[in-house]
Amino acid sequence: MSNVEEQELKDRLSLIESMIAEGRRTTESWGWTFVLWGVAYYIAIAWSAFDPHHYTAWPVTMIAAGVLSSVIASRTAARHPETTIGRAMMAIWMGMGISMFIVMMAIGISGRFELHVGVAIVGAMLGAANATSSIILRWKMQFACALLWWTTGAVSCFLSETQAGIVFLVAILFCQIVFGIYCMFAESRKRKGRSAGQGATHA
């Protein structure tokens, strides 16, 4: 075998490796969902604090945020291939969202809602979802968010209503808004780096 042929075979092998890696690399962007849901929580909290008919604030805001998320996600999903990791992420967050909606609705309708309990449930569920996602994606920053949510949930049980509310607002700020904006910057940097290194492959 000549050196040219040998080099060509090596090129084929590296082409396979790079394309497999390119296909597996998740190109989906999820930073905006953290920001959107963080803002939705703030709207629901503000609405329930200032509106006398506050019992509609959370369900209406959460349904609106859910609908908006699915519309945006379905539009961006069309541009990305379906990957096992992408489907796992969707399953975690959908499962968490549905569980939280059902439990919170039931507590609200039964009239047994207490802020401590609400923050504890939300903290535990968001902690679990963030932790699972961070383990799959091997992302320490998201695991830090999971720890903060779990701490919020646990600590709220020992605080007054006002203190639990403040802790909840702080957790939303860091784990949703700040983390979401950080994700968006990271995703944008990754996209720019990838498009700069994009090569052409012809038959």
Next chain:
Amino acid sequence: MPELPELNPVIHGKLRLALLSLLSGVEEAEFTWLRFKTGSTDGNLGAQLLKLEEAGYVGVEKKFVQRKPQTMYRMTDAGREALTAYVQALKQLLGAAIGA
């Protein structure tokens, strides 16, 4: 001396090899994504995908998403086996070249 394996000519084409490798890392992918990743033209990409489809290495599904037509491709079991065999053959050939 053991006989050296032959490389599968359907997969050996550079674009077809890139397409199969890309599809091996995802569950399914749209035509436009494959075009973006390979930097190929519509005509060339369509022709190479057709060859892979005729060989039974990729499956195609046409559907409408938000009233827009979408052509989705996924790797078949035969495609996965063929790619694995191709990689093994490549490594064997390279091993023989290094050992020679």
